[in-house]
Amino acid sequence: MGSSNWAKISTWVKSTQFYKAIFRHGYEDTPRNRALTTFSNVLYHLHPVKSRWESIKLRYTWCMGGTSLLLFIILTLTGVLLMFYYVPDVRRAYQDIKDMMAVVSYGTTFRNIHRLAAQLMVATVWIHMTRVFLTGSYKSPREFNWIIGVVLLMLTLLLSWTGYLLPWDQLALWAITVGTKMAAATPLFGVEGPFGLQLGMRPDNDVKFMLLGGTEVGQNALLRFYVLHCVVLPLMVVVFLAVHFWRVRKDGFSGPL
Amino acid sequence: MSDVDEEITRRDFFSIVGWGGVAATLGGSAFSFYRFYSPNVLYESQKVFKIGKPSEYPPGLSEKWKKERQVWVVRNESGIYVMISICRHLGCTPNWFQDKQAFLCPCHGSIFSIEGNVLGGPSPRLLWRAAVKIDPTDGQIVVDFNHRQDPDPMSTEQGLRVDEASREVEPFFLKV
Numbered sequence: 001m002g003s004s005n006w007a008k009i010s011t012w013v014k015s016t017q018f019y020k021a022i023f024r025h026g027y028e029d030t031p032r033n034r035a036l037t038t039f040s041n042v043l044y045h046l047h048p049v050k051s052r053w054e055s056i057k058l059r060y061t062w063c064m065g066g067t068s069l070l071l072f073i074i075l076t077l078t079g080v081l082l083m084f085y086y087v088p089d090v091r092r093a094y095q096d097i098k099d100m101m102a103v104v105s106y107g108t109t110f111r112n113i114h115r116l117a118a119q120l121m122v123a124t125v126w127i128h129m130t131r132v133f134l135t136g137s138y139k140s141p142r143e144f145n146w147i148i149g150v151v152l153l154m155l156t157l158l159l160s161w162t163g164y165l166l167p168w169d170q171l172a173l174w175a176i177t178v179g180t181k182m183a184a185a186t187p188l189f190g191v192e193g194p195f196g197l198q199l200g201m202r203p204d205n206d207v208k209f210m211l212l213g214g215t216e217v218g219q220n221a222l223l224r225f226y227v228l229h230c231v232v233l234p235l236m237v238v239v240f241l242a243v244h245f246w247r248v249r250k251d252g253f254s255g256p257l
Numbered sequence: 258m259s260d261v262d263e264e265i266t267r268r269d270f271f272s273i274v275g276w277g278g279v280a281a282t283l284g285g286s287a288f289s290f291y292r293f294y295s296p297n298v299l300y301e302s303q304k305v306f307k308i309g310k311p312s313e314y315p316p317g318l319s320e321k322w323k324k325e326r327q328v329w330v331v332r333n334e335s336g337i338y339v340m341i342s343i344c345r346h347l348g349c350t351p352n353w354f355q356d357k358q359a360f361l362c363p364c365h366g367s368i369f370s371i372e373g374n375v376l377g378g379p380s381p382r383l384l385w386r387a388a389v390k391i392d393p394t395d396g397q398i399v400v401d402f403n404h405r406q407d408p409d410p411m412s413t414e415q416g417l418r419v420d421e422a423s424r425e426v427e428p429f430f431l432k433v
Contacts, residue, residue, distance in 0.1 A: 081293060105292035 046245035055255020064128035071121040078114040088226035093168035137254040145247035162229035184208040307397040311433040336432040345382035375417035388428040
């Protein structure tokens with residue numbers, strides 16, 4: 001009785017114009033319908049229409065690219081949540097984090113998910129690259145996508161690094177002190193790097209100065225890292241991800257022959 | 258045959274478990290998001306506060322707390338009431354004019370009497386009065402900013418008003 005009513009409701013819902021406007025192709029398992037589902041969907045169209053069974057086996061792909069994407073989505077969602085309670089002001093940033101851990105419901109949960117997912121994402125991106133290297137999937141015709149992948153790796157590391165400063169604790173302060181000190185040793189653009197002095201680099205105009213917005217890790221540095229971490233770098237990742245997936249679709253999966 | 262139709266098949270079972278898991282995950286996420294989004298600690302100004310002893314307030318209107326706490330303190334012949342300085346039209350802060358003996362709202366020109374009655378302008382309600390009590394320990398007036406008296410006014414020739422006696426009741430009036 002219950003199930004037949006359910007079936008009636010279900011049939012009616014599926015007959016409405018509204019339902020058909022959203023679910024455009026139904027379940028019909030034909031090559032044409034499967035292709036249509038992919039062609040006409042903005043998210044699926046980034047993926048190859050068809051791929052060989054052997055080339056999507058877990059033991060071949062390790063699913064590290066997809067895991068990285070999943071982690072990126074989790075990081076975006078939890079990151080937006082953290083932004084509701086965090087203010088990048090040197091006078092209150094640390095206290096905001098303490099509040100998040102102590103008095104905000106599920107603050108500890110969301111912050112720890114963000115932290116752990118961030119560390120995990122660095123690992124999965126590296127493992128993804130390792131797999132691509134080991135299976136030779138970087139070779140022609142996928143060389144361009146390998147370069148996009150290197151850019152994405154750099155962006156991932158920069159996201160991880162810029163996020164590091166935001167808690168504004170001792171760990172953050174000295175990590176960024178050390179990191180930007182290394183930037184000062186950049187050839188040509190760092191005051192301590194080779195040819196830096198000859199090119200007129202000074203502590204108040206070199207690449208470290210540009211990163212920090214000053215000569216020490218202070219308010220400008222915190223705000224810069226915050227904006228880079230929350231806006232600039234994620235947007236760049238999204239753009240490069242779109243290109244990355246589009247290339248996968250165009251070049252096809254490598255897979256065993 | 259109909260008996261077989263009613264049975265839960267293996268496929269149904271896994272379908273229910275699977276979609277149940279999805280629903281539980283989404284529900285749990287939505288709940289935790291809702292709890293996260295509702296702050297437990299506020300860094301706003303206090304909504305229950307002390308404004309000194311009744312003896313500090315001579316007859317008439319005191320604007321001492323208007324800027325800090327958004328209230329006026331009024332002493333009339335029978336006691337003290339605390340009125341909230343928020344216009345009931347669209348929430349601006351009216352100003353007290355001693356010569357006119359009225360509050361005028363700078364935004365859209367609502368006019369209120371010292372009792373909070375509407376003498377003119379677009380305001381559809383009377384000014385709020387806040388709940389007050391005397392702290393038994395130090396004798397100070399304690400104002401509860403969020404507990405407000407909001408009477409239904411009568412429309413008269415002179416504007417919207419209520420009987421003053423009906424406003425001078427506990428806990429919105431101190432007979433001191």
